[in-house]
Amino acid sequence: MDELAPRYRAELLHTWVTQLFENLSIPPDDAQIIADTLIEANLRGVDSHGIAQLTIYVRDIQQGQTNIHPNILVVTETPATALIDGDNGFGMVVSVRAMHEAIKRARQCGIAGVGVRQSTHFGAASYYTMMAANEGMIGLAFTNVMPYMAPWGGKSRLLGNNPLSIAVPGGIEGGVVLDMATSKVAWSKMYLLSHAGQKMPLDWALDQDGQPTEDPNEGMAGLMLPVGEHKGYGLALMVQMLSAVLTGAAFDHHIVNWQNIGHFFVAIDVNSFIPYKGFCERVSQLVADLHQSKPLKEGQPIYVPGEIEAQTKQQRLATGIPIEANVVAKLTQLGKEFCVPFPQLTE
Template sequence: MRTINPVNHKKLIIDVLTMAGLTTEQAVTASTVMAYADQRGIDSHGMILLNTYVERIEKQIIKKKPSYTWELNKGVIALLDGDLGMGHYIGDIAMKKAIQLAKEHTIGLVFVKNTSHYGASGYYTELAAKEDMIGFSTTNTLPLMAPTGGAERVLGNNPISFSIPREAENPIILDIASSVVAAGKLMVAEQKKQEIPLDWALDIDGNPTTDPYAGFKGGGSLIPLGNHKGYGLSLIMDVLAGILTGAGYGKNVGHSDIGFVMMAINTSAVMDKNKYNTRLNDLTGMVKDSKKAKGTDNIYLPGEIEYLNQKTRLAQGIPVNKNLYTELEKLTAKLGLNMNDYFTVQQMDSSIV
């Protein structure tokens, strides 16, 4: 296992994406979102996807220089046509628009169509939390999940994220897939040549499998979170991100017609800030200080473990397993880059971490 320091991690992503033809602005935003994932231990949504993104740029599934347009901008609602732009870049624009609208109207709701995978949902909702707003985001994805009782991919493992701002503390961040695990976790397991738990995925015939290849790349399907509950959540998120945005939906979703929804709620416009903080602190205290089960030392709020991971990885570097390193080595060589330029110890500039 190798590690890469956070500065070089972002630089590697930026250099790879710009050498693949992406604009610098898109590459920088994508590197920030992917760093968010890798720093927090969400390895399924970080650098492991870099080769996939380059392939999509080469195939023009992701447009190198998109010209996004606002098709609707009315009151608290806006609709953005991403023009096949990099999902991270378009998603960042959309949430910042939702925040702007929420400052003006209490709530900002932005729909997005004609774009691609946007990475970790929690990045976008945290943008709202940093502005003392509650953030919400969902996106649909390619069909990866069978409905309860089915054996065919029909719905995406459409994620749901909320971020809740807290006074003088990191926000509460819920970021979950509507399947038991994200597809990226199967990619990580396959890369590490590890089996997966039997309740993560079905093979192509609808049988539970411990083989990550059979459950994802081999044509299998992810199992819904809580069975019918995850199936229902995925369906509703597809209505919001697919049907309502004008993007693809269900089995019609492709790599470049994914839809997003971004929402920001200005808490200060609804309730006095001190009152909000007092009530929230009371609630989180009830949770954190509640009676613990045997063997449990600490009760964590959603997102808390990821912040602890980030603290460790910023100090010790971001781990890169052997197979991922080999994949990145081939990718950088193809693009005329040298991996040795990134996997060396350099002084870290915290301003770009």
């Protein structure tokens, strides 16, 4: 993201996204959840999963790929587990429901796992793990996605760059939050570069002939490369085991139009292990140790996962969210189409 791009106030963007989805006949509470997840991603600097994705979500609604009035059901449960059928509703709405279930059950049992099937793309995974961290718990989230990668050593698109997130409360503002794709980069980052007419690094993806490419369009049509080579492949496979195989969701080439995606959420109640206050003190000590590590380059700070995102959020809350001109043009057109004028620039 070009930090010099025009900036828009987060609250105005949130109101606009909410109203847009309400005009698409989505229930107000669900529209709020979708807006929350998108704008939170932008605030944290994860623009690839923010408001730029709006045109894709609207297209999915118009094409009938996303059920805007899903009947979300718990189909099996124990005190510490649940399996939810999302009826191919918005992944964000289904996932918030699922993490609430995990948190509620973890309060009773100490740890809880909730699987989801029949869902759709759920946006940034950290949104859900931070829900748990904000309740004094450790949160874990896993999801499978459309196949973009090959198994290590192969060339058939059979595996998604299945992301995962872990959030631990304490240590820094918002907690220590890992959110990563199992590919070298998220697919949506190639999508943004494509629409901006920009090139990408050669080590992100291969074209359809298996050759490195700087063209994000060729990369999206070809093969994304796993992070850490065979290790990233192994992570992607295991995320799929949890989120799709265990839950009964679709996987690899069986996924069609982003439907029947699977997720898996875990909440761990810290107090079931050690007192929460003492835990946070230990997290803070560990973070302090890392911060005090001697840097490779003089003056270069050492960060923990989620720290840059937390700092970005504070900055963007104060100065606005930068949105590049090509994205603004598409959002402005959406606003005209659904009678919700796009917000004005931050003064």
